[in-house]
Amino acid sequence: MALAANGYFRRLTRRLTEDIDQLDAEEMANSSQASGAQRACDCSRGEEVTMLGRLRSVEACPKSSNASVEAEFFDGTDAVTLVWIGRRRIAGIEPGKKLKVRGRLGDRNGQKVIYNPYYELSGDA
Structure with a gap:
């Protein structure tokens, strides 16, 4: 019983003292892995990928x-x-939205990019 309580307080202390962005990233990575989606860090140029994550920013x-x-x-x-490409606005594509994307991973100036990805908005933003 004491070990269980000790583990609980350790997790609670970690949650209270750790960086919110770091905790969000860990939670997102875990839910992505649980859904069977690929992790962006494991994907490389030319691969057909399916990923689950959140939009940080959107720019027209x-x-x-x-x-x-x-x-x-x-x-x-x-x-x-x-x-x-060829779009000025897409309904539902807003910062903070959670979605599943699918497409071929490319490279633009050393950064990972997917052009015209297929996407599904997730109900839990």
Whole structure:
């Protein structure tokens, strides 16, 4: 009984003193792994990937001939830039939204990127 209480207090202390972003990243990585999705840190250029994570930021790039929507996607292990070419806005694609994405992983200036990914919004934002 004392060991169980000791473990509880250790977890509680960790939760209270650890960085919120770090805890969120760990939780996201665990739920991603539990869903069977791939971890972004394990994926490499050219692979067809399915990942589960959250949008950190979304930016519309409405240049006249190259309209696009770009979002920073984070799954708890690494960030991936999602780019929807030819779009000025996408309903439901907002910072903080949780989604599952699928597409071919590419590389743009040393950063992971997926162009025109298939996505599913998750009910639990």
